[in-house]
Amino acid sequence: MTEVDEVRRIETDAAPTRFARGWHCLGLAKDFRDGKPHQVKAFGQELVVFAGEDGKLNVLDAFCRHMGGNLSQGTIKGNEIACPFHDWRWGGDGRCKAIPYARRVPLRARTASWPTLEQDQLLFVWNDPQGNPPPADVTIPVIEGATRDDWTDWVWYTTVIEGAQCREIVDNVVDMAHFFYVHYSFPTYFKNVFEGHTAHQFQNGVGREDTRPQATVSGAPKMLGNTSVAAYHGPSFMIDDLTYHYDDGDVDSVLINCHYPVSENSFVLQYGIIVQKAAHLADPEAMARKMGDYIKIGFEQDVTIWKSKARIDNPLLCEEDGPVYQLRRWYEQFYVDVEDVTDEMTERFEFEIDTTRPNEAWRAEVKANIAAREAATASS
Amino acid sequence: MSARPAPRPDVRLDDGGMEPVTCGSCAARVEVRKSSWDQTSIQWHADALGACLERRASQQGTGPNGAAFVGCSALHLAIREAAVRGELPVQSGEPLPVNPEGNAP
Incomplete structure (x- = not known):
C-alpha cells in the first residue's frame, strides 16, 4: 500500500578505480611540437609527451627510473628525452638509450611507454590497464576534412573539469532533452545505436529562434535545420559529422568532443571544429570560430551541472528519455578486463x-x- | 576483475519488457519494446545480425561515421506490423494515429 508513495532514493555505486581502455586524444599534435617536453596528467599518472628530431610524438611515464627526475622538465636531445637530474636519455620506446657518464646502460632500464597515434592533426594515446597493445580493429576513423585544403584548420578548445567523473560527458550522447535545455538546440529526430565499441547518435534539429535568432541583415542566409551523425569510437573520442542547412546551401562541419581522465574525479574535456570552405561561405574560418563559441556555451553549462550534480546509477527515466542504462552497459566494456567483456x-x-x-x-x-522578450523590448 | 557492480536494467522495463519479433524478410529474431507508435527499442544478437540481409548489403557511407548501419527497414516494417496486429504491446496505449495525408500506416 505504501509502495506508491515511497521516496525514491538515488543509488550511487563507487566510481571506477581504473581508467578506460582505448584511444584517448591528448589534443592538437602541433601543440606538442614546440621543441619542448610536455607534462600531461592522465590516467592517474604523470606523463611526458615529446617529439624527437624524427618528428615522432612519444608518450612516456614522466618519472625517470634512475632517481625519479621529472622528464617533462628535461630537454629533447635527438630522438630522446634527457632527464634534467642526471641526463639519462630515454627513447620513445621506453628504453634508456644512453647515460653520458656511464660505461653502459644497466639491465632492465625500461620505463612505461604508451602507444601513440597521430592522425588528422591530432595526437592519440592508447590506455590499457592490462598493458596490451591496441588491437588492429580498434581504430579511430579518418576525418578526411582535417587534412584537406578546402576545409578550415581545427578551432580547438581545452578545459579541465575538476570534481566530475568522465561518465557525465559520455551520458550526453543519449540525453536528447538536455540538448534543448543546456545546449539550446532543438532535436526533432533522435536515435542511438550501440554496437561493438561504437555508440552512434543520429540527430536532426531545427534552429532556436529564442536563443539563436536568424541573422536579420537583408540577404543573410536563413538557417533551416541541421543533420548530425555523431559517434563515440571507443570510450572517449566522439566524431560528429554535422551539417547545417541554410537556404543558400549546406555548411558541412566536423565536431570533435573528446576527453581523457586525469584522476578518478577529474578529466580534460576537449572539443574542436572544422568547416568545409563551401563556395557560398564568405568566411569559413569565422564560421568555425562562431560555431565553436556557440558550442562552448553549451559545454560550459554542462560543466556547471556536472560539478554540482549527484552521481546517479538508478536514474528515473520517462519514455521520452534516451537509453541511459543501455549506454552505461555499453560503456562498461572499457572498464573490465578484455576477457570479461560480455556480449551484452x-x-x-x-x-x-x-x-x-x-x-x-x-x-x-x-x-x-x-513573446516575453518582445514584451520586455516594447516596455523598455 | 569482478568487483564492478553490474549496470542496472532500464527502469522503464518495469512497465513492460522487451518482446520477441521475427523479421518477415530474413527470420532474424530480435527483442523489441515500443513505448509509443514512434518509439522503438531493438536488442539484436549475433545470430540476428548475421542473418539480416540489409545489414549484409549495406555499403560504407560517406564521412567519418559512414561505417554505421542505421537500421533495417524490413525489420522496422515487421515491428510496425506486429504492433498494428496487437502482438507487440505499445506501452502508451494510444490508438494507432490516423494519418491525415492518407498514406498507408
Missing part, C-alpha cells in the same frame, strides 16, 4: 525516441520566450 555490452542495440511530445512542449516554450 557489445551487442547491437537501437533506440529511437518519439519526439512528438518533446517537440510540442519545446515549440510552446520557444514561442513563450520570444
Whole structure:
C-alpha cells in the first residue's frame, strides 16, 4: 500500500578505480611540437609527451627510473628525452638509450611507454590497464576534412573539469532533452545505436529562434535545420559529422568532443571544429570560430551541472528519455578486463525516441520566450 | 576483475519488457519494446545480425561515421506490423494515429 508513495532514493555505486581502455586524444599534435617536453596528467599518472628530431610524438611515464627526475622538465636531445637530474636519455620506446657518464646502460632500464597515434592533426594515446597493445580493429576513423585544403584548420578548445567523473560527458550522447535545455538546440529526430565499441547518435534539429535568432541583415542566409551523425569510437573520442542547412546551401562541419581522465574525479574535456570552405561561405574560418563559441556555451553549462550534480546509477527515466542504462552497459566494456567483456555490452542495440511530445512542449516554450522578450523590448 | 557492480536494467522495463519479433524478410529474431507508435527499442544478437540481409548489403557511407548501419527497414516494417496486429504491446496505449495525408500506416 505504501509502495506508491515511497521516496525514491538515488543509488550511487563507487566510481571506477581504473581508467578506460582505448584511444584517448591528448589534443592538437602541433601543440606538442614546440621543441619542448610536455607534462600531461592522465590516467592517474604523470606523463611526458615529446617529439624527437624524427618528428615522432612519444608518450612516456614522466618519472625517470634512475632517481625519479621529472622528464617533462628535461630537454629533447635527438630522438630522446634527457632527464634534467642526471641526463639519462630515454627513447620513445621506453628504453634508456644512453647515460653520458656511464660505461653502459644497466639491465632492465625500461620505463612505461604508451602507444601513440597521430592522425588528422591530432595526437592519440592508447590506455590499457592490462598493458596490451591496441588491437588492429580498434581504430579511430579518418576525418578526411582535417587534412584537406578546402576545409578550415581545427578551432580547438581545452578545459579541465575538476570534481566530475568522465561518465557525465559520455551520458550526453543519449540525453536528447538536455540538448534543448543546456545546449539550446532543438532535436526533432533522435536515435542511438550501440554496437561493438561504437555508440552512434543520429540527430536532426531545427534552429532556436529564442536563443539563436536568424541573422536579420537583408540577404543573410536563413538557417533551416541541421543533420548530425555523431559517434563515440571507443570510450572517449566522439566524431560528429554535422551539417547545417541554410537556404543558400549546406555548411558541412566536423565536431570533435573528446576527453581523457586525469584522476578518478577529474578529466580534460576537449572539443574542436572544422568547416568545409563551401563556395557560398564568405568566411569559413569565422564560421568555425562562431560555431565553436556557440558550442562552448553549451559545454560550459554542462560543466556547471556536472560539478554540482549527484552521481546517479538508478536514474528515473520517462519514455521520452534516451537509453541511459543501455549506454552505461555499453560503456562498461572499457572498464573490465578484455576477457570479461560480455556480449551484452557489445551487442547491437537501437533506440529511437518519439519526439512528438518533446517537440510540442519545446515549440510552446520557444514561442513563450520570444513573446516575453518582445514584451520586455516594447516596455523598455 | 569482478568487483564492478553490474549496470542496472532500464527502469522503464518495469512497465513492460522487451518482446520477441521475427523479421518477415530474413527470420532474424530480435527483442523489441515500443513505448509509443514512434518509439522503438531493438536488442539484436549475433545470430540476428548475421542473418539480416540489409545489414549484409549495406555499403560504407560517406564521412567519418559512414561505417554505421542505421537500421533495417524490413525489420522496422515487421515491428510496425506486429504492433498494428496487437502482438507487440505499445506501452502508451494510444490508438494507432490516423494519418491525415492518407498514406498507408
